[in-house]
Amino acid sequence: MRNALPVVLTLVVLVLLMYPLALLFGIPLARRDMEDSRKWLREAATVQPAPVIPADGLSLPEAIASSFGTEAAGVPVMDGTALAPDETAGWVDWLGEMLPEGDSVWTLAQPLPDSFEAYVNEGGDWRHLERGSVPPALPPDGNRVRFTFGGAEGPVLLDGVFLREGEHFELEGAAVTFLEPPPFGSQLLRIEAEYEVLDAETGTLAFNEPTFPDRELRVVADVLSLAPFMQGEVNGTSREFAFPAPLIIEADRTRQVWLDGRLLSDNAERPAERVDGTVRAFTFESDRGLVVLDGTLQEEGRDYARNGPEIEFSSVPARNAQLRQYRDYWLSDPAAGAVLLAEPPAEGSRLWTTRYVYYLRPACGATVLECFFALPQHPVPFPHWIAERIGPFFERYPLGDERNVMRATLYTTMGTVSALLLGAALGVFLAVLFVIFRPLERTLLPWAIASQTVPIIALVPVLLLVLGNFGITIQTSLLPTALVGAYLCFFPVVVSTTKGLRAVEPLVLDLMRSYAASKLEVFWRVRLPAATPFLFTGLKLGMAAALVGALVAETESNNRRGLGYQILGQVQSGSVADVWILLIISAVLGIVLVGAVSLVQRILAPWERRA
Amino acid sequence: MSRRATLFPLFALLAAAAGWFLPLAQSDGAGLGGWLAPVLLLIALVSCLVPGLVTLTVMVFAALAGAWLPVQELQGTGSQAAGGYWLLLWGQLLAAVGGAGLVSLSEQEVEPGWRQRLRVLVPPAVVPVVLLLVWQGLVIGFAVPKGIFPGVHHVVQQLQASLPVLLNDSYVTFVQEVALGLLIGVSAGFLAGVAISFSPFLQRGFLPLAVAFGAVPIVGLAPVLGRAFGVDWESKAAVVVIVTFFPVVLNIVQGLLHVDPLKLELLRAYAARPYEVFLKVRLPNSLPYLFNALKIGVVVAVISVIVAEFLIPGPPRGLGQRISLSARQGAFDVAFAAIVVSSVFSIVMYSVVSFLERVSTSWHASHRGEEG
Numbered sequence A: 001m002r003n004a005l006p007v008v009l010t011l012v013v014l015v016l017l018m019y020p021l022a023l024l025f026g027i028p029l030a031r032r033d034m035e036d037s038r039k040w041l042r043e044a045a046t047v048q049p050a051p052v053i054p055a056d057g058l059s060l061p062e063a064i065a066s067s068f069g070t071e072a073a074g075v076p077v078m079d080g081t082a083l084a085p086d087e088t089a090g091w092v093d094w095l096g097e098m099l100p101e102g103d104s105v106w107t108l109a110q111p112l113p114d115s116f117e118a119y120v121n122e123g124g125d126w127r128h129l130e131r132g133s134v135p136p137a138l139p140p141d142g143n144r145v146r147f148t149f150g151g152a153e154g155p156v157l158l159d160g161v162f163l164r165e166g167e168h169f170e171l172e173g174a175a176v177t178f179l180e181p182p183p184f185g186s187q188l189l190r191i192e193a194e195y196e197v198l199d200a201e202t203g204t205l206a207f208n209e210p211t212f213p214d215r216e217l218r219v220v221a222d223v224l225s226l227a228p229f230m231q232g233e234v235n236g237t238s239r240e241f242a243f244p245a246p247l248i249i250e251a252d253r254t255r256q257v258w259l260d261g262r263l264l265s266d267n268a269e270r271p272a273e274r275v276d277g278t279v280r281a282f283t284f285e286s287d288r289g290l291v292v293l294d295g296t297l298q299e300e301g302r303d304y305a306r307n308g309p310e311i312e313f314s315s316v317p318a319r320n321a322q323l324r325q326y327r328d329y330w331l332s333d334p335a336a337g338a339v340l341l342a343e344p345p346a347e348g349s350r351l352w353t354t355r356y357v358y359y360l361r362p363a364c365g366a367t368v369l370e371c372f373f374a375l376p377q378h379p380v381p382f383p384h385w386i387a388e389r390i391g392p393f394f395e396r397y398p399l400g401d402e403r404n405v406m407r408a409t410l411y412t413t414m415g416t417v418s419a420l421l422l423g424a425a426l427g428v429f430l431a432v433l434f435v436i437f438r439p440l441e442r443t444l445l446p447w448a449i450a451s452q453t454v455p456i457i458a459l460v461p462v463l464l465l466v467l468g469n470f471g472i473t474i475q476t477s478l479l480p481t482a483l484v485g486a487y488l489c490f491f492p493v494v495v496s497t498t499k500g501l502r503a504v505e506p507l508v509l510d511l512m513r514s515y516a517a518s519k520l521e522v523f524w525r526v527r528l529p530a531a532t533p534f535l536f537t538g539l540k541l542g543m544a545a546a547l548v549g550a551l552v553a554e555t556e557s558n559n560r561r562g563l564g565y566q567i568l569g570q571v572q573s574g575s576v577a578d579v580w581i582l583l584i585i586s587a588v589l590g591i592v593l594v595g596a597v598s599l600v601q602r603i604l605a606p607w608e609r610r611a
Numbered sequence B: 001m002s003r004r005a006t007l008f009p010l011f012a013l014l015a016a017a018a019g020w021f022l023p024l025a026q027s028d029g030a031g032l033g034g035w036l037a038p039v040l041l042l043i044a045l046v047s048c049l050v051p052g053l054v055t056l057t058v059m060v061f062a063a064l065a066g067a068w069l070p071v072q073e074l075q076g077t078g079s080q081a082a083g084g085y086w087l088l089l090w091g092q093l094l095a096a097v098g099g100a101g102l103v104s105l106s107e108q109e110v111e112p113g114w115r116q117r118l119r120v121l122v123p124p125a126v127v128p129v130v131l132l133l134v135w136q137g138l139v140i141g142f143a144v145p146k147g148i149f150p151g152v153h154h155v156v157q158q159l160q161a162s163l164p165v166l167l168n169d170s171y172v173t174f175v176q177e178v179a180l181g182l183l184i185g186v187s188a189g190f191l192a193g194v195a196i197s198f199s200p201f202l203q204r205g206f207l208p209l210a211v212a213f214g215a216v217p218i219v220g221l222a223p224v225l226g227r228a229f230g231v232d233w234e235s236k237a238a239v240v241v242i243v244t245f246f247p248v249v250l251n252i253v254q255g256l257l258h259v260d261p262l263k264l265e266l267l268r269a270y271a272a273r274p275y276e277v278f279l280k281v282r283l284p285n286s287l288p289y290l291f292n293a294l295k296i297g298v299v300v301a302v303i304s305v306i307v308a309e310f311l312i313p314g315p316p317r318g319l320g321q322r323i324s325l326s327a328r329q330g331a332f333d334v335a336f337a338a339i340v341v342s343s344v345f346s347i348v349m350y351s352v353v354s355f356l357e358r359v360s361t362s363w364h365a366s367h368r369g370e371e372g
Helices: A004-035 A060-068 A368-374 A383-395 A405-436 A438-453 A456-469 A479-502 A506-514 A519-556 A562-573 A576-604 B004-019 B036-049 B053-075 B083-105 B114-141 B152-161 B163-198 B200-205 B207-213 B218-229 B233-257 B261-269 B274-311 B319-328 B332-360 B365-371
Strands: A040-046 A075-078 A092-100 A105-107 A117-122 A125-128 A146-148 A156-158 A161-163 A169-172 A175-178 A188-191 A195-199 A204-207 A217-223 A225-227 A240-242 A256-259 A281-283 A290-293 A304-307 A310-313 A323-326 A329-333 A338-341 A351-362
Touching (some): A004 A383, A004 B200, A004 B207, A060 A075, A225 A351, A405 A438, A405 A479, A405 A562, A438 B083, A438 B332, A456 B319, A479 A519, A519 B274, A562 A576, A562 B218, A576 B218, B004 B036, B004 B053, B036 B053, B036 B083, B053 B083, B083 B114, B152 B163, B163 B200, B163 B233, B163 B274, B163 B319, B163 B332, B200 B207, B207 B233, B218 B274, B233 B274, B261 B274, B319 B332
Antiparallel strands (some): A040 A351, A075 A225, A092 A217, A105 A204, A117 A125, A117 A217, A156 A188, A169 A175, A195 A204, A240 A338, A281 A310, A304 A310, A329 A338
16 A cells, blocks of 8 residues: 555656646647638628618618618618619518428528528517538548537538437537548538528528527528728728728639729739740730739839830849739738729729628637637547546447457457467577577577567568468458567567576586486476576566557558557547547556566466565 | 588588479479589588588588579579479578588687687578578569569669668658657656656656556557647657657666665765765666666667657658558568668667667676676
């Protein structure tokens, strides 16, 4: 008991050390996730649909005031185009009424258009419903079962199917663990706002709330909306404006900026000539616009002279420099959402946008800590996560399945033990030969040492293939595993057994000689007992090596058996807590197997305990 | 040396001589032509009849050269071997092995000289040559295609062709991964060992765990480390750090604590301060243990790094990745060439550690014993 206490205390400290370690390794990954713009959620800001559908027959200013409030500013649009101030009817283009189909599923029973809005009847007023869902941080690859969805906590949708907890997946904090891995390429979403489209073909929507009892749900093809003004002063001279949101996505082709009912072109015109470092004059499609060379605006008169669609630079642009002309406007700073117009809009004109896409926030969450918890794979998990996983992990496969952990452990144990038996037999045989026939030791021992520096373990794939040619596959035979393990474990056995067989007191040998004992008797009665402690030391070292060999051989095989295969499989499917459980199992297995060698030693060589 | 003992190589050589008259390949009935083979056989037979240390050595090398001839002859034809080939090959190989055994058994000479050196050096030198000839002989004899198992000549060709690539891989594997990992792992293990040697609590708490960790297949950690450090070389160096840490700790603690009590008493009599005891007695005493751990560490580190490169597929650099990639594509000659290169480097590393050990611990009993 007194001996166990320090060990237990150290173990507890080591386990607790995993918490800071988990943060140490996890936070840089979380930060990387946050900074990678590809892993950010994109938001398509379209016009803002009426939060409440106003009654028919109101004039346009009245309708805007009753739906958006009196403070609202923007350009009233419907179907992307600005409404005339005197239009009075038709704020809504109803598609039809929705019917409940399940707990949280409603259907229109007809295909949905590309853009639509859903409204719920709340005491006579039709309230607008927010649509929104988040994809997983990592897409389904056919193998991964654990997914995180940033901050979303709504229902999970997979390829138009509404999934249920317990039936299809299990919730683990913010992470969703599927019972069956979603297939590669399938569309996986988790609802973040009020609803998401389940199937556009049949017009089915999935709602975040379980149901809207006794309510009417309707969808509209279009509805009175407000398009926001571009930020900036229209005074007849200023050309600099900005989108209402920063972090505009440059490559987005659906961006729309309007000037008094005219859609501005954001087309980047390329010159007809190649920028090869010698040409100075270039021809563009249109005869006006902003000339941008490698991201810097060129000034007419100073940098170039214009003659209709042709421009001539005062100095030759460098070879392969990117030369573009923007006819109407140029997104000069996407991070700030700033645009530069080619010509200043006339005083009193309106400049608005009906659609732009921007980076909303990192998909994993708003803070580093949120991103840390949303990591799909923690390099070092918190110990209590491992503890929570142990139960489900052991119950994941029934005993009949070869992937069951207990069966895998048994398989690896068999492989290790057969490897040790093979390696020990070879090792003891060589050691005995070395002792009987000393020159042989001189001849072979240097090469036995060299053999250990040869990473023959690298040949496992080759070995498996070659043995496969003889019909010995890892599916049916333990031989490949045993050979790999034996190669690793014979060496410690040889070295320590040779040492042991030699570690005989000369006095004892003299005594045997005086009794006229035969060589065999000397070997049996003196050398072998003297060698047992050394032999067992070698066997203990060899057992650990054999386990490594067996695990590696299993990772290289594809027979779905053994702990080695499981470790690799779990890494690929992304459950690091499971990898840690498997590591702990193999660690315990290693300690138990070495302990078993000690036990055999006590039974076979009880005299050593006295010594 | 008894005459009876030389009968074994003699009969083996006679069987080989019979093979000279038999067809070499299955495709045609021609035997092994040329004058070199009978000359070598004759030299071997004559030296075998006049047993002595020098003549036996000549016999061994003549037989080895003779065994190489049919392999070389058949290599170009691509046909399967017939009886003559096998008789020539096995007969002369057995004669060489037997001859090497006789050389090592020859009379124990007392005075060290070139004859003694011959007796000690010839047998170990014969082993790899015989193994290579057996490998090449089997591959050529059964006309095994390169895609199933490569011959020695394929590996040598590949070694010449892709040496720059393999050296580049070796830089990643041995310098960035093994050497750096060893440096960090050994330093960390050394510091931890020193700390543990000062704390009886840690000795009772940590040492049993460190021993238990010896039985833990640490390579299993490789995929986890791949997550933590990225899939490039850093994670593999981390594997080396962990793999070398525990043996170093165990050995250092043992070296620092298992000091001759007499020396401690002597220093106490000189009123030495604790740090003086540490620097002058404990630290030198732990040096042989440290080198022992280093030697284990080098071997284990190379194996672990190769396995780690298997388990953490990253950018295709490093010998382990090269081996596993080419083995998967069936390019076994590349895999073998990479193994040859990695073996050479790890043997060099091991030798460097052994050399350093001999230089820095020459005062230690284990070396004095060898010399005296």
